[in-house]
Amino acid sequence: MASSKAVYDVIVIGAGIEGSSSAYNLVKDGKKFPLPHTRGSSHGQSRITRYAYDFDFYVRMMVDAFPMWATLAQEAGEDFFLNAGVLDIRSSVQSANKVVRALSTYDIPHELLTAKELRKRFPALTLQDTDLGVYDPSGGILMADRALAAFQKVFKQLGGTLHDNEAVISVKPGSPAKVVTSRAVYAASSVVIAAGAWAGRFASALGLRLPLQPLYWSVKPGQEADHHWSNFPCFIDSRGEEMGGFHCYGLPCLEYPGLFKIAQLVVASLRGQEVAVPTNPDHRDRLDEDDAWVEEQVLKLVKRTFLGVEPKPAIKELCMYTNTPDSHPIIDRHPQHRNIIIAAGFSGHGFKLAPAVGKLITEMVSGKPLSYNVKSFSIGRFDSPAKL
Incomplete structure (x- = not known):
C-alpha cells in the first residue's frame, strides 16, 4: 500500500452532500487536501428545501443556506432549484x-x-x-444529483482533488491524523468524517x-x-x-x-x-x-x-x-482527538442545510468563531461519549 508523503491541511471522508459542501468551503478557505470517497445518502433526483422548521437553529442555518445555494448555482453555471413552495x-x-x-x-x-x-x-x-x-x-425542490455535482465541479475548479472509488479502511488519530484507504495512507492536520451511513465504522454514538x-x-x-x-x-x-x-x-x-x-x-x-x-x-x-x-x-x-x-x-x-436518537445531526470535534471532526446523522435535514454545514465545518477546522449555536449538534449530548 502506497504512502502519501504530503501532509494535507484537511482530508474529508465522504463525498455526499455534506462532504462535498465541506470540501467546497474548505478549498475556498485556502485548504489543500484529497477527498477520499465513499457512497452516500445523497443519491436521487430531488430533495425538499425550506425555511419552515419548528427549531429556530435550523431556520438560522437556512438563512445562510439559501443564498449560498444561489452562489453555488452561479459558480457552477447550473440551475438546480425549483421554487414550488x-x-x-x-x-x-x-x-x-x-x-x-x-x-x-x-x-x-x-x-x-x-x-x-x-x-x-x-x-x-x-x-x-x-x-x-x-x-x-420560499421553499421548494433541490435537484439533488445536479446540486451535488455542482459542489464537486467547483471544488475541482478551485484545485481540490477528488479520490473516487477509494475505500476508506480506517482513521488513525494523531498529529497528523492518518487515513488508510485501499490505495494509500494519507496524512492531514485535520480529518472530517462525513460518511453518512458508513460513519459508524469510524466513530461511535452516531445513532x-x-x-x-x-x-x-x-x-x-x-x-x-x-x-x-x-x-x-x-x-x-x-x-x-x-x-x-x-x-x-x-x-x-x-x-x-x-x-x-x-x-x-x-x-x-x-x-x-x-x-x-x-x-x-x-x-x-x-x-x-x-x-x-x-x-x-x-x-x-x-x-x-x-x-x-x-x-x-x-x-x-x-x-x-x-439518524441520531434525537434526530439532530452530529457536527462536533472528537472529544479526545480534536483534529477529527464528525459530521453525520443528517438524514431528514442534511441536504438543504449542506452549504451552512460546510461553512460551519470550515470554521471548526480553521479555528474561527462559529456562526451557529452548535449545542444541539454536540457529541456530548448523548450518554455515551464517542470513540474511534
Missing part, C-alpha cells in the same frame, strides 16, 4: 405556532392557513377541518441507521395539473408525528411524469414494537423485514390527504436514512 401540515394550533415562531424570529415570509384555505388554494388536498398548514413560499421508503403514486387522468410542482407545493406531514406516529414528506409531480412522491420515515413504534430497521449500507436494497405495513401506513395518509390519486403506489424505492 413548502407546506407543513399540522393537526394543532400549538404545533403550528411553534413553526410560526421559529420563522418569525428571522422574519421569514410565511402564512398560517386553515384547512378550508388550504383546500381552496391546493385543490389536490383533502384535510380534516381541524388541520392547519404553515406555508413557506441508528434507519430505512426511508419513498413511494411514487400515480395521479388519476385529468388530475395531473393539480399535483404538478407549479401548482402544488412540497409538503411535510407532521400530523402523525405529533401523535407519536409517523413522519411523512412528499414532492409534487416532477421526477416521473404523472407521479408524485411520498416518503415515510420508519422511526416510530408499531403495535408496541420498535420498527427501526438496521440496514447495511453496502446492501441498501435488502430489507430484513416485510415492509408491507409501511405501504399500508402511507396508503392511509394518501387517502386522508389527497384527491385524484390511484390507490396503490406505482414505484417503490429504498433510501438510506442515517
Whole structure:
C-alpha cells in the first residue's frame, strides 16, 4: 500500500452532500487536501428545501443556506432549484405556532392557513377541518444529483482533488491524523468524517441507521395539473408525528411524469414494537423485514390527504436514512482527538442545510468563531461519549 508523503491541511471522508459542501468551503478557505470517497445518502433526483422548521437553529442555518445555494448555482453555471413552495401540515394550533415562531424570529415570509384555505388554494388536498398548514413560499425542490455535482465541479475548479472509488479502511488519530484507504495512507492536520451511513465504522454514538421508503403514486387522468410542482407545493406531514406516529414528506409531480412522491420515515413504534430497521449500507436494497405495513401506513395518509390519486403506489424505492436518537445531526470535534471532526446523522435535514454545514465545518477546522449555536449538534449530548 502506497504512502502519501504530503501532509494535507484537511482530508474529508465522504463525498455526499455534506462532504462535498465541506470540501467546497474548505478549498475556498485556502485548504489543500484529497477527498477520499465513499457512497452516500445523497443519491436521487430531488430533495425538499425550506425555511419552515419548528427549531429556530435550523431556520438560522437556512438563512445562510439559501443564498449560498444561489452562489453555488452561479459558480457552477447550473440551475438546480425549483421554487414550488413548502407546506407543513399540522393537526394543532400549538404545533403550528411553534413553526410560526421559529420563522418569525428571522422574519421569514410565511402564512398560517386553515384547512378550508388550504383546500381552496391546493385543490389536490383533502384535510380534516381541524388541520392547519404553515406555508413557506420560499421553499421548494433541490435537484439533488445536479446540486451535488455542482459542489464537486467547483471544488475541482478551485484545485481540490477528488479520490473516487477509494475505500476508506480506517482513521488513525494523531498529529497528523492518518487515513488508510485501499490505495494509500494519507496524512492531514485535520480529518472530517462525513460518511453518512458508513460513519459508524469510524466513530461511535452516531445513532441508528434507519430505512426511508419513498413511494411514487400515480395521479388519476385529468388530475395531473393539480399535483404538478407549479401548482402544488412540497409538503411535510407532521400530523402523525405529533401523535407519536409517523413522519411523512412528499414532492409534487416532477421526477416521473404523472407521479408524485411520498416518503415515510420508519422511526416510530408499531403495535408496541420498535420498527427501526438496521440496514447495511453496502446492501441498501435488502430489507430484513416485510415492509408491507409501511405501504399500508402511507396508503392511509394518501387517502386522508389527497384527491385524484390511484390507490396503490406505482414505484417503490429504498433510501438510506442515517439518524441520531434525537434526530439532530452530529457536527462536533472528537472529544479526545480534536483534529477529527464528525459530521453525520443528517438524514431528514442534511441536504438543504449542506452549504451552512460546510461553512460551519470550515470554521471548526480553521479555528474561527462559529456562526451557529452548535449545542444541539454536540457529541456530548448523548450518554455515551464517542470513540474511534
